Amino acid sequence: MFRHALLILIALGLAPSAAAADLRVPEDHKTIQAAINASRAGDTVTVAAGTYAERVRLTPGVALRSRGDDAKGVDGLKRAEATVIDGGKEGKLPGVVMAEGSTLDGFTVTNVGAYDEATWKKHFDSKGEELGDEEGSVRAEGTTPAVSIHGVSCTVTHCLVHHNGDVGIGILGKEKVTTAPLIADNVVFRNMGGGIGIAEGAEPVVRGNTCRENLRAGIGCRKADPIVIGNLCSGNVRAGIGCREGAKPVLRGNTCSKNRRAGIGIRMEGTAPVVEANTCDENEMAGIGCRDGADPVIRKNVCRKNKLAGIGCRDGAKPLIVGNECKDNEAAGIGLQGRADAVIRKNTCGGNKLVAIGVTEGSQAVITDNELSRTGGQPPLVAVKDGSTATITNNRITGGGVAAVLVQGKATISGNTFTGGGKGQGNAVWIWEGSTATVSDNAFDGYRTPVSATKATVSITDNAIHNFQGTAIIVKDGRKPPHVTGNTARSDDPQAKVADVQGTAGLVEGNTVVTGEKK
Incomplete structure (x- = not known):
């Protein structure tokens, strides 16, 4: 009778499933990878504080979490600072390879490839001018991300990813596969590539991360359509956020400050981001820069105290620039050059040193319908x-220099x-x-x-x-x-x-x- 009932339940899809397990490291398994290998979809591998000299590959549906609460530490959560996956420098495998439906929560991932302080300093001093176009890019051949996401949807949260030899978190799409991971509340810094790199059709949500002092952009996207919301990108050797090669991201509510190039950099024909409600200040080039035929929508951003224009567009760029505040920049509030073609509407530009x-x-x-003003100075x-x-x-035009x-x-x-x-x-x-x-x-x-x-x-x-x-x-x-x-x-x-x-x-x-x- 019981067997007959069980067969009916199976036929109806109602058979009872095994309870999800909690596999503990190092109590139950000495290594993280051993615990992952012993797990099944729905299980959680919890890891005690310590340094784990390994590189790991997650399996579908498994969550890998550090133990502890969400108390704040110096750079991120205390539990993330105390629970370290150390890649040991040498080796071609990523520090963590994500799987479909998997979760990585609360780890430091470091030493995946060699971090080189002298090389980092050289490129920092030159604002990345001597950096090869593909060097450290997520899509470059031979690049080894510290955390690799390739053609899967997963979650990476509350991690510290730093001092690695290439990109910190690398997200690559795969043909005919939806790649829509959630990358949230991580701190990604001092990597020898981009902080978070997104390419090849990936569509992640990248939210609430801090990306600082990376060798390329804090967050970069190529041929990808991410949603990038509420991140802090500062001190990166290239742009705070960069998009190119036909990328169509939504960039909203991010803060990009003190980057060695633009706060947000946009380039190449077919690249058409929506850039909205970001704050771009004190960057070494433009607050927001677009070039090479890109056609972004740039609206409701605040661009202040940048070394060049608040918003700068050149070389055939075709932006729509609406409702931005561009104040106290070292050059133009909004500048067009090199056959750019723009609609500039309802912006406020005040106190910029040039025009x-x-x-x-x-x-x-x-x-x-713009508000344009400056007190003092000779430029128009x-x-x-x-x-x-x-x-x-x-x-409404107030003041002026020679005109x-x-x-x-x-x-x-x-x-x-x-x-x-x-x-x-x-x-x-x-x-x-x-x-x-x-x-x-x-x-x-x-x-x-x-x-x-x-x-x-x-x-x-x-x-x-x-x-x-x-x-x-x-x-x-x-x-x-x-x-x-x-x-x-x-x-x-x-x-x-x-x-x-x-x-x-x-x-x-x-x-x-x-x-x-x-x-």
Whole structure:
């Protein structure tokens, strides 16, 4: 009767399963690998504090955990600091090989391959300029990750992965296999490759990790689509977070600071990350940099005190840049060069030492609804140079150096509000020789000369001008007959003029000066 009932249960998929076991190291098994080999799916191998001179391979569905609670230590959890998998430097196997459904929780993984302080220091000093493009990359042939995840979904959490000879945690996808591990709350540092490397179609969630002082990026992804959320990446020899070769990650809520190159670096055609709500500060290059045809969405980030631009784009990059705060950077707030093509909308750029927005070297930009300001300094707030093209509309522009907007290229400037620091402020819009500009429907207040153009092609219409000095609009030797119409200027100077057009005659009419009253 019992046998008959059991057969029915098996047929219905309801047969009782063996209880999950807890295999203890070193009490039950002297080595971690021996305990893993004796385990089955659903079992847990728990490991006492100590140093274990081995490299281990997990089996499907098995959890490997250090013993103890989640008390904090110096770098991570105390139990992770006290429970060490030591790879012994020599050998080609990873320190830990993950399996489908397995868990690695609370270990130090170190000494997998040789960490070389002198080599690390050399590349740190050169900002990685002498580092080979594949050296230490997770996908490079012969690379041995300290923790290897290849074509499996698993969990790696609360580990310390440091002073290893290649990448710290390496995640590689596999064709026709979903590779979606969870990598959470680890501390990954001083590895001779990237901190966490992701490639070949992997789709991990990488959350809450600290990646610092690694030889490549703190977190790097190539041909992969991870979700990278809430990580701290600092002091890495290359970018804090890097993505390239068609990667399409979501990078959200990360802090990237004091990295030797960009905070977040994006490159290559087809690379299209969503870069949102990150903080990138005090990096040695741009806060966020994109190049080589990449087309990221960059929105709601804070980029401050970086050595180059807050957001820098070059070499054919095609970013959408929306709602970012770029302040107090050593170069531009947002800079385009090398035929970049960007939409720049609803950003705040203040206190940057060079320009708020620079469009140079044949680049193109739509610049709309931004807050742009700087107190003091000679550079303009917006520079359109080197034959570049920009549409500048509905921005609020405060201050400026030699000009608020400088044009040496082509520009449409309309619907903006310009606020200077008084009649000594200089030009609001300065249009250089050989340039073409349309300046219409703007409000100018507090510039000595609101619009100045020399040997350029210009249309200057329907602007409202306050608090200027002498003549509001000066056009000299236009390359084509200028249009200067419908502008209104208010001044308390009875000698004030709206427009002085010298040289080639054009259409100059309907301009009105209202004197004898202040704004």
